[in-house]
Amino acid sequence: MRIVLVTPFYPSHGGGIEKVAAQLAQRLAAAGHTLVWCASDTDPPPTLPGVHCLPLRSFNAVERFSGFPYPLWSPGALAQLSEQVRHCDAVHVHDAIYAGSLVAAWLARRHGKRLVVTQHIGSVPLPQPFRPVLGIANRVVARLVLKPAARVAFISPAVRRYFESLLGPQPHFHDLPNGVDPRVFSPAVNRTAPDRDVLGFDPNRPLMLFVGRFVAKKRLYLVREMALARPDWQWCVVGRGPERPQDWGLPQVRVLQPMDQQQLADYYRAADLLVLPSHGEGFPLVVQEAMACGLPACITADVAAGSTLPQALWLQLPQATGQTASFGVAAIDKWLAQTPAARLQQRLDCAAFACQTWSWDAAAQTHASWLAGTAA
Numbered sequence: 115m116r117i118v119l120v121t122p123f124y125p126s127h128g129g130g131i132e133k134v135a136a137q138l139a140q141r142l143a144a145a146g147h148t149l150v151w152c153a154s155d156t157d158p159p160p161t162l163p164g165v166h167c168l169p170l171r172s173f174n175a176v177e178r179f180s181g182f183p184y185p186l187w188s189p190g191a192l193a194q195l196s197e198q199v200r201h202c203d204a205v206h207v208h209d210a211i212y213a214g215s216l217v218a219a220w221l222a223r224r225h226g227k228r229l230v231v232t233q234h235i236g237s238v239p240l241p242q243p244f245r246p247v248l249g250i251a252n253r254v255v256a257r258l259v260l261k262p263a264a265r266v267a268f269i270s271p272a273v274r275r276y277f278e279s280l281l282g283p284q285p286h287f288h289d290l291p292n293g294v295d296p297r298v299f300s301p302a303v304n305r306t307a308p309d310r311d312v313l314g315f316d317p318n319r320p321l322m323l324f325v326g327r328f329v330a331k332k333r334l335y336l337v338r339e340m341a342l343a344r345p346d347w348q349w350c351v352v353g354r355g356p357e358r359p360q361d362w363g364l365p366q367v368r369v370l371q372p373m374d375q376q377q378l379a380d381y382y383r384a385a386d387l388l389v390l391p392s393h394g395e396g397f398p399l400v401v402q403e404a405m406a407c408g409l410p411a412c413i414t415a416d417v418a419a420g421s422t423l424p425q426a427l428w429l430q431l432p433q434a435t436g437q438t439a440s441f442g443v444a445a446i447d448k449w450l451a452q453t454p455a456a457r458l459q460q461r462l463d464c465a466a467f468a469c470q471t472w473s474w475d476a477a478a479q480t481h482a483s484w485l486a487g488t489a490a
Contacts, residue, residue: 141478236276270396270420293474301408328355339439382407
């Protein structure tokens with residue numbers, strides 16, 4: 115098949131949507147399909163065998179002013195997209211809410227092309243006045259993009275339930291979790307202490323890890339409050355965005371730029387816990403990557419509801435915006451008080467669960483059958 119792949123950005127922008135798209139694109143290309151990847155020209159495109167990247171001229175002021183990543187493509191860019199859709203066999207859209215996704219879905223219908231959507235995000239708790247706008251936008255894309263699509267893959271049951279609340283249950287809605295690359299993300303528990311030395315952290319102090327974009331929905335203020343409450347803990351914060359944890363002035367917090375997957379896996383293996391206070395998103399890929407490396411996650415209940423995680427494999431952070439970081443600190447204190455043997459067993463259980471549950475190859479094969487129209 116010749117497939118037009120549509121995402122808001124390329125992976126170098128730092129978003130999880132694009133990282134997922136890259137993983138699936140690589141595997142679809144390896145299976146012999148040709149992909150044309152259309153995304154904003156705000157960031158450098160990746161180099162992937164069998165994938166032709168077509169950066170489209172865009173205007174990204176929405177993200178600069180609000181922190182919400184929402185590029186707007188130029189009329190010329192949309193004309194290029196139209197030409198690609200006209201000559202393809204199928205269209206694969208990642209996240210329906212974006213303007214480029216809406217246009218791609220309309221073009222697919224106009225040219226009689228099969229449309230498959232991978233939906234990552236449901237309701238996001240944005241600040242006013244953006245919140246009601248997002249609610250209206252989700253209702254629009256639900257009816258114009260998700261309902262007429264041939265298949266919709268939801269990375270999280272929680273995201274599927276949200277859109278079913280708008281449309282009702284749909285026979286073409288399916289849960290299809292993201293995968294993990296076991297060649298990169300795998301446990302190495304016995305190397306944890308030496309890795310901390312190499313990475314510049316004290317092996318005798320607890321090490322907490324945050325990985326993600328520095329935006330409001332990640333609730334980095336809770337990380338700051340926890341770091342202040344327990345100055346003896348070490349924090350490694352990896353990412354970038356409009357919020358600036360590097361300005362907190364806390365010596366126990368080290369801020370690093372996004373890094374390649376091999377490097378990131380070393381930090382997953384070295385840390386004691388992944389701490390991700392985010393809310394209003396599906397099931398972040400970083401949780402899967404961390405657990406595949408044997409790193410338990412400290413997350414909110416709504417993030418945990420995005421998967422089938424056993425309760426024993428994660429710690430709960432405050433859910434409501436009014437709750438303070440003391441809720442998370444108490445949970446981590448209790449976890450740190452466990453015996454080393456219990457914590458080691460939990461790491462092994464995390465890695466085993468990830469290996470059994472999340473597969474990029476399986477996800478790509480399912481997408482391929484949907485794009486080809488061969489699925490039952």
